[in-house]
Amino acid sequence: MAERQTLPVLPLRGTVMYPGLTVPIGVGRPGTLHAIEAALKGNREVFAVAQRENVDEPTTDQLFTMGVVGKIGQVQRGLGGVQLLLQGEHRAAVLNYHEGEDYLTADVMPIAEVPPLDEKDAAFAALYKETRERAMELGERRGLPDEVLHQVLDSVTEPGRFADLVAGYVELPVADKQLLLETMGVEERLRRVLIQVQRQIGMLAAQAEIKSQVQEELGERQREMFLREQLKAIQKELGDDDQSRELTELRAKLDKLELPREARVEVERELGRLERSGRESMEAQVIRTYLEWIAELPWNTRSDDDLDLKHATEVLDEDHYGLEDVKDRVLEFLAVRQLRARKMAEEVETAGECAASKLKDARETVTPSLAGPKPDDDRAITDGKEAKAKAMARGPILLFVGPPGVGKTSIAKSIARALGRKYIRAALGGIRDEADIRGHRRTYVGAMPGRIVSGLKQAGTRNPVFLLDEVDKLGVSFQGDPASALLEVLDPAQNDTFTDNYLNVPFDLSEVLFVATANFIQNIPGPLLDRMEIVDFAGYTEREKAEIAKTYLIPRQLEESGLSKAEVTFTDEAVAAVVSEYTRESGVRQLERQIGAVTRKVARKLAAGQAVDPTIGPDDVHDLLGRPKVHPEHAGEGPEVGVATGMYYTPAGGDIMFVEAAVRRLQGGRKPDEDGDQYAGPGSVSLILTGQLGDVMKESARAAVTYATANARILKIPDDRLGSIELHIHVPAGAIPKDGPSAGVAMASAIVSALTNRPVRSDVAMTGEVTLRGRVLPIGGVKEKVLGAHRAGIREIILPKKNEADLDDIPADVREALVFHCVSNLDEAFAVALEPAKGRIAAEPPILEPVG
Incomplete structure (x- = not known):
């Protein structure tokens, strides 16, 4: 074996050279070509070493420190580079690498392998024999002829060389091949080679088994395909070719769907029935319609959510003015979905990496021709997406409650636009049949799915808004209760298995964002209301209506009337006149109609060639719309005895009302008359209530009278006012029914004013329920009532103490213009509302001194 040498370096990409093997190598990199040329000019020896990474220009750090000294054999030059045969001679370790101008050289020292202690030892002999037998088995499984295997393997008898021979032909990563090269002990190298050979045999056995199963499966499919082709030929002869083509298209469409197991079973059963039934039979028509519904539903089609809060804010502000509380709730809803989506994405990514790793390991056991994903693999890949979408879908179901025209429906459309989802609207007003929600069973003629499934088909995605x-307009009849059918639809814990009567298979509604609207919350059944989160829509103030008109309504009506802003403009005074004198509502629908009437009349004049002032003022509004149609109440001109100003709330908004009380002394007594007015003998108070008051309001009046008479001495009511008197309470606008407990404070103030001759301040409006002991209880609709009072010219408001927190709902400009008095009893209310008595109506009652 030679001593230390300096040789040109031949970097190997993706392979490792072993001693004793002759390997064909293609060379195309310039540096490697120069190294080959230098070797050919010398003794034709090179140092072949593997690269740690597959790069084009390796540095010395990217080369291993052990390789093989090889001798270049046959060389063939071509346009793409050089093809050569390299004969591995012996292992060598690098002492130093030298970077020349054109190629690398290395100082290498040959390394001798460590032979076994005793080649005749039984354990070593068994290891060597087992390695030879397993190598022979591996070659047979790879399809090599026996004579070739014997020729190659029998030509090497030395254990070390045999281990290198087998290692060179086993398919391993470069790092594992390098480990075998660097294993100097012959016995250890044989053991490691045997382990790798056993792994290769196991992988090939698994591959063969999978291939056999696939071929068997393909054989069954080919048989089925052959039979189907025969069936098509028979049907064509019978004239059923069109039906066969329709069935084939329908089956292909259904096969593409990723249906749940229950739906797949039902579809296959119905397809079988359809294939066996005649084309013109009624049953075939029903089955075909059913399957077409199944095929057109969005079982796995969903739109991607746009959870950008900035974009959502821009959309909501662009579409709606005001409604800050509602917008905040919608943005909170989107923010929660954004955070949950981010969390789920991290979890799914982690789980997906594990699944992908397992899938990769499984696919490495099959041949490249069979390495495509199986259906089960595809289902496993989509499981993460399904879990993410379902987890994100869990959330509240919003119920928008408010008077008509305040933007409940339109803001739902804006939510869909902000999220990037499809928008579907189902009008439930007047529905009395449960089948409108759940659909009809297929046993009925003309059966079809309910509005929920029909809406999803229309949307084309499984996650629309x-x-x-x-929902408060649902009716009840002998055909069922549709509100009860909505219980399952609007329950996030149940609607993932919603079953329409027509489909008769579960459909997942958990990803649908349901938004409901209502005008009167008391008309919604309790169990249904419990499943939804209420978002209150209060009415607009006149200032807000004016801004909405200028920003949204006037441009839209000008466009619909064929006008432009250059032709017609509205002054602020004109808009205020339309708002206050021609509309009386919480929303803006009637306001838009009146603005549309103005623009249409202007358009008519322009079309007739008449001269029209482009600027529309209040006088122009009166000329075009006629006399004002709304006459709202205004605060009284000054304090009056027996007249108190109350406040009321309706779905159209709040306003003030006057409660009038008058006292008349009776001459003798008389019995109750036919109207039920309570008259009695001398020493009693008779009460007359007029103005179409409801039962609750009448009870409030009686409670106020009882409080006044029971506390006469404290209130300084003269004795002659407590004899046989007739107390008449009247609430104007007698044609309008009125009810509710919140007029109790106003009634008590009017009664005490009439009995004590103390005027009630006309600039003070009051609301609150009263008890017999004079306590003032909280009421509802504070915002609407206060806005109505402010519009009427009221400057001070009396509210129950427990309604003090509701002042936060009132717009800041209105809150700053008013003075609020929050009272807990009637004495505090009287101190604000009543002025000193006008003149003297009777001597004050004597005060009895205690005896003894």
């Missing part, structure tokens, strides 16, 4: 409009 689905608006259930007017």
Whole structure:
């Protein structure tokens, strides 16, 4: 064996050279070509060493430190480089690498292998024999002829050389091949080679088994294909070719769907029935329609969510003015989905890497021709996406509650636009049949799926924004209760297995974003309401209506009327006139109609060639729309005895009302009359209630009278006002029914004012329920009532103490313009609302001194 040498370096990519082997090598890199030329000019020896990484220009750090000294044999030059045969001679270790101008050289020292202690030892002989036999078996499994195997393997009898021979032909990564090269002990190298050979045999056995199974499966499919072709020929002879083609197309469409197991079983059963039935039979038509519904539903089609909060904010602000609380709730909803999506993406990515690693290991056991994914593999790959989508879908179901025209439906459409989802609306008003939600069973003639499944088919995705409009208008009849059918639809814990009566298979609704709307929350059944999160839509203030009109309504109506902003402009005073004098609502629908009426009349004049002032002011509005149609209440001109200002709330918004009380002394007593007015004998108070008051409001009046009479001495009510008197309480606008407990404070103030001759301040409006002991209880609709009072010119408001927190809902500009008095009892309310008595109506009652 030679001593230390300096040889040209031949870097090997993707392989390792072993002593005793002759390997064909293609050389094309310039540095390697120069190294070959230098070797050919010398003794034709090179140092062949493997690269750690597969790079074009390796550095010395990227080469292993042990290789093989090889001698170049036959050389064939071509256009792409040089093809040569390299004969491995012996192992060598690198002492130093030298980088020349054109190629690398290395100082190498030959390394001798470590022979076994005793080649005749039984253990070593058994190891050597087992390695030869397994190498022969591996060659047979690879399909090599026996004579070739014997010729190659029998030509090497030395154990070390035999281990190198087998290592050279075993398919291993470069790092494993290099490890075998660097194993100097012959016995250890034989053992490691045997392990690798056993692994290769096991992999080839598994590959053969898989190949056999695939071929068997393909054989069954080929047989089935052959029979189907025969069936097609028979059907063509019978004239059923068109039906066969339709069935083939329908089956192909259904086979592409990733259906749940229950749906797949049902589809296969119905397909079999359809193939056996006649084309013109009624049953065939029903089955075909059913299968077409199945094929057109979005079982696995979903749209990607756009969870950019900045984009969502821009969309909501662009489409709607105000509604800050609603927008905040929607953005909170999107923020939660964004964080959950991020978390799920991290978890799915981690799980996906593990699954991909396992899948790669499994696919390495099959031949390249069979390495494509099997259906089970594809299902495993999509499991992570399914889990991510379902986990993200879990969330609240929103219920938008508010008066008509405040933007409940349109903001649902904006949510869909912000998310990048499809938008579907189902109008539920007036529905009385449960089948409208769940669908009809296929046993009925003309059966079809319900609105939920039909909407999903229309959307084309399984995760649209689905608006259930007017859920408070659902009816009940002998055909069932549709509200009860919605219980499953709107329950996130159940709707992943929603079963439509027509489909009769579960369909996953968990990814659908359901949004419901309602005007009156009390009309929604309790169990259904419990499944939804309520988002309140309050009415707009007049200022907000004016801004909405200028920003959205006027441009839209100008466009619809064929006008432009250059032709017609509205002044702020004109918009305010339309808002206050021609509309009375919480929303803006009627406002848009009135603006549309103005623009249409202007368009008519322009079309007739009349001169039109492009600037529309309040006088122009009156000329075009006629006299004002709305006459809202205004605060009284000054304090009055027996007249208190109350506040009320309706779905159209809040306003003020006047409660009038008058006292008349009776001459003698009389019995109750036919109207039920309670008259009694001398010393009693008779109460008359007029103005179409409801039962609750009447009870509030009676409670106020009882409080006033029971506390007459404290309230300084004269004795002659507590005799046989008739107390008449009237609430104007008698044609309008009124009810509710919140007028209790106003009634008590009017009654005490009439009994004590103390005027009630006209610039103070009040609301609150009263008890017999004079406590003031909280009420609802504070924001709407306060806005109505502010619009009417009220400057001070009396509210129950427990409604103080509701002041945060009132717009800042309105809150700053008013003075609020939060009271807990009637004494505090009277101190604010009542002024000192006008003149003297009677002597004050004597105060009795205690005896003793």
